[in-house]
Amino acid sequence: MAGKLQANGLTIGYERGRRAPVVVARDLNLSLEPGELVCLLGPNGAGKTTLMRTLAGMQPPLAGRVLLAGVDIHTLPPQALAQRLSVVLTDRVDVGHLHAYDLVALGRYPYTDWMGRLTREDHRAVQWALEAVGATALAHRPVHELSDGERQKVMIARALAQEPEVILLDEPTAFLDLPRRVEIMGVLRGLARRTNRAILLSTHDLDLALRSADRLWLLPMGGPLAVGAPEDLVLNGAFTAAFRSDGVTFDPYSGSFHISRQNAGVVSLQGEGLPALWAARALEREGFCVARNGSAQAPDTIHVAVDGDASSPRWIVTRGQGAPGHRQVCTSVMAMLRAVKGLQPEASPSGEENGR
Numbered sequence: 001m002a003g004k005l006q007a008n009g010l011t012i013g014y015e016r017g018r019r020a021p022v023v024v025a026r027d028l029n030l031s032l033e034p035g036e037l038v039c040l041l042g043p044n045g046a047g048k049t050t051l052m053r054t055l056a057g058m059q060p061p062l063a064g065r066v067l068l069a070g071v072d073i074h075t076l077p078p079q080a081l082a083q084r085l086s087v088v089l090t091d092r093v094d095v096g097h098l099h100a101y102d103l104v105a106l107g108r109y110p111y112t113d114w115m116g117r118l119t120r121e122d123h124r125a126v127q128w129a130l131e132a133v134g135a136t137a138l139a140h141r142p143v144h145e146l147s148d149g150e151r152q153k154v155m156i157a158r159a160l161a162q163e164p165e166v167i168l169l170d171e172p173t174a175f176l177d178l179p180r181r182v183e184i185m186g187v188l189r190g191l192a193r194r195t196n197r198a199i200l201l202s203t204h205d206l207d208l209a210l211r212s213a214d215r216l217w218l219l220p221m222g223g224p225l226a227v228g229a230p231e232d233l234v235l236n237g238a239f240t241a242a243f244r245s246d247g248v249t250f251d252p253y254s255g256s257f258h259i260s261r262q263n264a265g266v267v268s269l270q271g272e273g274l275p276a277l278w279a280a281r282a283l284e285r286e287g288f289c290v291a292r293n294g295s296a297q298a299p300d301t302i303h304v305a306v307d308g309d310a311s312s313p314r315w316i317v318t319r320g321q322g323a324p325g326h327r328q329v330c331t332s333v334m335a336m337l338r339a340v341k342g343l344q345p346e347a348s349p350s351g352e353e354n355g356r
């Protein structure tokens with residue numbers, strides 16, 4: 001079970017008869033190691049599905065080779081390849097009235113005879129696969145009655161029942177709610193570790209990928225592909241560069257994306273704990289640059305000081321040295337924002353007390 005998937009000098013894209021091919025990405029050198037979970041990330045249209053399909057042998061490379069344990073996958077007969085590599089695509093296939101167990105059993109096709117008869121060994125593999133993804137209870141449910149999350153688990157179980165060395169999944173967490181996404185990612189990570197399989201999945205779930213993947217493959221529009229531990233790719237700027245787009249910026253401090261807004265000025269924020277944290281988030285959302293705990297000293301700086309306890313926080317908003325008419329006590333983040341905006345130079349100070 002220790003197959004390594006490698007791509008050397010791989011150019012991916014689409015042949016167009018006599019016209020020049022569409023090149024999606026060129027000269028990729030990649031390796032997917034047994035026991036690791038790799039997430040493939042990139043903006044829309046960067047080529048994730050094309051790469052996935054090429055690595056799975058579903059479309060030929062324009063140049064270069066894909067090797068599984070040293071063997072070119074395009075030289076392997078389909079059945080031999082299916083015993084070693086399985087693919088889970090996002091497309092919803094119509095499975096009629098099949099029950100989950102039967103769908104998972106289809107994963108045994110590389111091993112069964114021409115009539116598709118299941119041996120004791122095949123049944124063992126199906127039960128193991130259902131158990132591995134926590135879907136044993138779904139075995140006798142018709143697939144068309146399953147929720148998206150349940151169905152996704154069954155599709156992963158089908159890929160597992162193939163008992164491959166390598167599993168490729170195209171957006172397995174699409175359409176799932178957050179708990180289900182976390183659960184599926186946990187299942188895949190556990191599988192890679194426990195069974196020493198190599199698992200590659202493409203996703204738009206950047207946060208989950210940053211938290212779960214052993215390595216990331218970052219495919220920006222037009223390449224080049226960056227590979228590394230998630231944290232290294234954040235620290236060396238590759239993550240920011242891959243997702244740089246108008247109006248959205250990646251903040252390496254919070255590990256999340258922000259909608260870029262015009263700089264609305266500096267606000268000094270004093271205080272700790274959740275009320276301070278969420279006040280900072282709200283101010284940044286409005287385009288303010290937040291200076292923490294006394295780092296902004298200009299005479300006309302707007303100050304927000306967090307007061308009160310966590311169950312009934314207050315935000316005291318002042319300007320400059322806190323002239324009496326400019327002190328506002330706010331009991332909600334919304335009121336704090338209103339007060340801060342009211343104290344901006346172009347706005348006329350309201351001087352209202354006890355904003356809510």
Ligand SMILES: Nc1ncnc2c1ncn2[C@@H]1O[C@H](COP(=O)(O)OP(=O)(O)OP(=O)(O)O)[C@@H](O)[C@H]1O
Nearest residue numbers: 014022024042043044045046047048049050051204
């Ligand atoms: N059959 C095809 N013939 C020609 N070009 C294609 C074909 N299929 C896809 N493309 C192009 O290849 C590029 C990469 O598409 P691909 O679907 O691999 O991107 P992706 O990263 O998976 O995108 P998304 O995140 O939107 O799913 C796109 O510009 C797309 O238009």
